[in-house]
Amino acid sequence: MSLTQRLSPLAARLAHILALRRARNVLAAKEDVEQTIMAIYFGGPVGDLYQIKQWLPIFEQLQSEFPTVVFMKDAVAALHLTKESNLPIRMAGHAEAIEPLVHELGLRAMFYVNNNLSNFSVLRIPHVTHIHLSHGESEKASMTSNQLKAYDYCFVAGQASVERIMSSLSLFDESHLKMIGRPQLDLLMLATPIQSIDGRKTVLYAPTWEGDRPAMAYSSIAVCGESWIADLLNDDSLRVIYRPHPKTGTRSTSTRKADKNIRKLIETALKTDCSAGHMIDTGIDCNPAMAAADVAIFDVSAMAMDASVLKRPFFVTLPMTMASPLLPSPLWDAARPLEIDSNTPIKPRLHAALTEGPLAGNDEFVLHHFGEFAVGSGVARFRTMISTLI
Template sequence: MPATPRGATLRRRIRSTGGKVIRRFGLLPAGTPDGLGEDAALLGTSWPYEVLVYFADTTEALYQIEQWYDALRALHAEHPVVVVTRDSRTTRAIRRDSGLDVRTVAHYTTLDDVLGRSATKLALYVNHNPENFSCLRFGNLVHASLMHGDSDKLVTVSNQTKAYDFSFVAGQAAVERMARFSTLYDAHARCVTVGRPQLDDQLRLRATTPRGPLPTVLYAPTWEGGQPSAEYGSVATHGPRIVRALVESGRYRVLYRPHPLTGVRVAAYGDADAAIREYLASAPAPAEGAAHGTDTHRELAPAFAAADLLVCDVSGVAMDWLATGEPIVVTRPVGDAVIATSPLLELAPALRVDDLDDVAGLVERELTEDPTRAERLRLRDHYLGDTEPGAATRRFIEACERLMAVRDEEVARITAEYGRGTTNAQSTGSATGDEEGTR
């Protein structure tokens, strides 16, 4: 028997009520936004923000936007910024930790309504979440990808970059990487070099942090990645042996900084992470100076400030460390991860599983002889540009201002050529409606 209209309506109401209860009490699968938006209060209003940062993820991915807080606060001081989320838990965390204005928008139609009467010009994104397309639809904004790190991982040249009008990158190395590995993409026209604003405070803190009596080796691996081709992490294959060898040598203080997502896809990574933490917690302290330990600060700056040498994987941490000018050792993955040829990976000593028996000797040679220092300092400029504290933040703000000016010029051109009505609507027009657009 076909369902009656009344029965169908009842089922919809039950599903809607059940969904609200699930969202309200946080009974959602990890990574699923709760959709508890401020839509009712936002509909029919406008806002004063020139810049919108769209972050569709849940709290598990907060580390991706957290590293941009300082730069976004500096931008907000000159051009009002709002962070738009799809999850009320994420909103609370960002408001608490960043001090930025944050709005939770559950439905595309709400964003369409507000932007249609607001002066927002620029949208920024810190990842490639598929939900970004809910905001990328608005043709009256300029859209720029910031991402959450610059590295020689092939995932940094994802074809998804083409969805954005521009891509903010650290330095010329990133432009060359995009030009080489992204087909049909004009990297020289669409990449904007801004340096790494995140390094400004890191370098200031490092300059004022006293050195310990023993060299500190920072082991800062990446996670296992979302798929085998991006499995650059070394925690499960290298980690325990690296840490144990350096501690047992008695010559170094060891500081371990795990990636926040370690172990979410491959259990062996989580097991190795736990083993390293437990070992360092129980290992005898060095004869002089601070104890060995695990660093879980939200900010990378304290760990960088304390370290004299970095052991890391192919990741954004390697690029950021270049700013310090100090020695670096980069592991090589065991599995099927694809490694791009790059100046840094060709220069930095490679640590393979077969080399782990001599990891303490390798660290000793790099600290005492540092044979690649001069070339590494040249690479610093190539990868990061001007690393004088404050320079990158200024470049970031100026880049945002240029893109807003480009947007204004383009809107004026289209209005003059096609008429005012063509630029009034923020959206490029969706025939699918709110529910289709946000599923």
């Protein structure tokens, strides 16, 4: 092992210690947290912040009624979040650090946006209602994890979530599932779309990441992404927005390479014709890109589910190895299936979808997955459920 290799772990450890000190100094400089009744626990690193970011605007809207603090385990992630949220943030990576704060602040509820391993240390704290929120509604295998049994309640979007969980988990008490709709849909419906381009229809390609195990390998990037984007960029009637998942390429060399090549294709196309308006969207908020899309291509993900409320045509890719369990899903009442196959033609199907519009079952799909939907209804249901349970 070279000297550089031996020093790298030491350098990483030193950087983490410095980041932790800086986080503590930054957070200590803020006002003390006043009496608070709720907390969000987040034990993930910077790369997982997208999971909690989608919930912050919702809790910020309710802050005056239900004061909330965010507990963070990772110092670097905490520093990032201080720049993006008005909620008070405290470093507290384990139950021993949080338990005194539970009593000091009068906390009644703890919310979790994922199933991070560190959650299960905090879950042992008594006299607090532990509530799982997840970070989106989708058909991914993670939505029916047996870990859901650990929480007092799981807030889910709608009846489809209840059916999915109850048909997958044995010995699970349905009374622990509480339907709240999808509060984030308010933000999508009110989002200002990315500026349109005259004479071109906007195509959004928003694939998911490659996953951390075969059961979560829903990404289309490595197999089809490059060929699809190359084909779409050669159509003068289309404008392409590419929005990869924040964790794209973190687990797979082939996915990382394909993502890099897709970006180069778009950059080259823009150099050839900057007026085409193609773009790589890596912003925090995915809603402007979704709101701008005349047609979209998603992998199995929460973005695909959310897109149904826009009442526009969209595709969801279908990994051939997962086709059997996915095809019975009601997802195909709203989304057009698109096989993940390097030979799958893309342009003819996109143009056909633009002509035909959303599928006939879209409205029923929205009702089944999110309940009665109108702007403001999700936050209102969330508020009511908190008032009822806490």
